[in-house]
Amino acid sequence: METESEPYIRLATLRQLHQVVADLNTARSLADTLQAVADGVITGLGFELSAVNLVRPDGDLVVAAVGGSAGAEALMAGRVGSRCSWERRLSMGDRWGDLRFIPYSEGWVLDDDDVPQWHTPGPAPRFPDEWHPMDRLFAPLYAAGASGGELIGVISVDKPRNGRRPGAWGREALQMYAFHAAVAIGNARLRGNMQRALLRLEREQQALRASEESFRQAFEYAPSGMAIAEMGGDQHGRLLRTNDALCRLLGRPASAMRRFSFSDLVHPEDIGTLLRTSAEGGRAELRLARRDGSYVWVSLRNSVVADAADGPRFLLTHVEDIEERKRHELQLAHRASHDSLTGLPNSAELRARLAARLCATPPRPGGGYDEEAASPDGAGAGGVYVDAAGHLHGFDDFECFGTPPPPRASRSTAMCTPSRPTRTPTPTMAIRGSRCSSATSTASSPSTTASGTTRATPC
Secondary structure (H helix, E strand, O other): OOOOOOOOOOHHHHHHHHHHHHHHOOOOOHHHHHHHHHHHHHHHOOEEEEEEEEEOOOOOEEEEEEEOOHHHHHHHOOOEEOHHHHHHHHHOOEEEOOEEEEOHHHHHHHOOOOOOOOOOOOOOOOOOOEOOOOOEEEEEEEHHHOOOOOEEEEEEEEEEOOOEOOOHHHHHHHHHHHHHHHHHHHHHHHHHHHHHHHHHHHHHHHHHHHHHHHHHHHHHOOOOEEEEEEOOOOOOOEEEEEOHHHHHHHOOOHHHHOOOEHHHHEOHHHHHHHHHHHHHOEEEEEEEEOOOOOEEEEEEEEEEEEEOOOEEEEEEEEEEEOHHHHHHHHHHHHHHHEOOOOOOEOHHHHHHHHHHHHHOOOEOOOOOEOHHHHOOOOOOOOOEEEOOOOOEEEHHHHHHOOOOOOOOOOOOOOEOOOOOOOOOOOOOOEEOOEEOOOOOOHHHOEEEOOOOOEEEOOO
8 A cells, every 4th residue: 555644545546446346246156255355455455465264153263265475375274263262352452443453562462372373573663653573453344344243254464565554544445345345255145045045946946847747657657547636616626637547447538527526427326425535535435427327436545735835725536446346246245145056045135134124123112023013014914023932933934834823913912922833744825925835845844943943944
């Protein structure tokens, strides 16, 4: 810096300082900005050596950039000084505005701390404002350039070219430069954060696109039917998207499927099952209509696709064709309840029907069942009674063997005892509009129960 006692500063010096400040904001990365700050002290402020100490996340300060001396850069770059040592330095010495100047006469107490430094001993000053090699001058850097704000770094300067301690103009210039340097460092950090955020966003978008493509392929080429339906609103349940497997299963094109919802395609008897499944999610088996009017048994598995901001929005439905399994189930059920030779209901089916009939008959207070209540017409026709041994009999048993049924006028009798048929041949009797075979036929032969009671086998 030229002589500072003069009232006017050369225009070239101001232009040089302006160019240095402008260069601070053109640096790309934080490292480039820090090095530009260190070099600007050498170029625009007339010092031969400078260092930029940057505050780390843990509070300590690291030498991030050194300007003016390759030897000093090799000695100090990357070294760390503790926060307490720096606070001690910034609290002592002379206060030149925001600057801190520690003369050689007081700086000897700092020789043994852990702050990186390059100072060397030298002779005593020859005149009052001569710069001593052990003098220290620091320019704190505050967030957004505001004095007293958060400390983000410190600029250390040494060896002024004119050999003198900075005067009023030099101090003001260094303080202004520290202000612009702090702003430039803050902007560089913002740019770095934005670049990292943009890079992270780009990676997330790439991952999202890859995930969407994987879902699309899994949806389109799934071997079983899949559909996406709208959830909520006026168009609740409307099919938004269907895959080829579901279209082939129902015989409908994808464009036509978008006009329907599952409630439009389901069998009328299964609409309740569909509504419960749509509201609660889970799995259900029901019938869906094909284009030709027939129905096919399917298994629906629903899952709600939730949106982090707006809540549930879509219903993902997996449709599996179970027509073949349902057909086998019906065949097995028919074989279990019907005779394999005649195709007529077997004893298990008859007992099941009888149990269903008895369960539908209300018991009387005195025990047994009311014949009139058990009969559809109230006359006891086709009723059931219990004999003394606890066996069930229908009125047809008496008619088959020629024995009249118990009096139907007696409603208070809970049990009656049928007449035991003899083993002698009996004439053929009618059974409610049908014919019984002769007593010699095996179909009308009596049978003996486990309790010893002989009862007739109905025709």
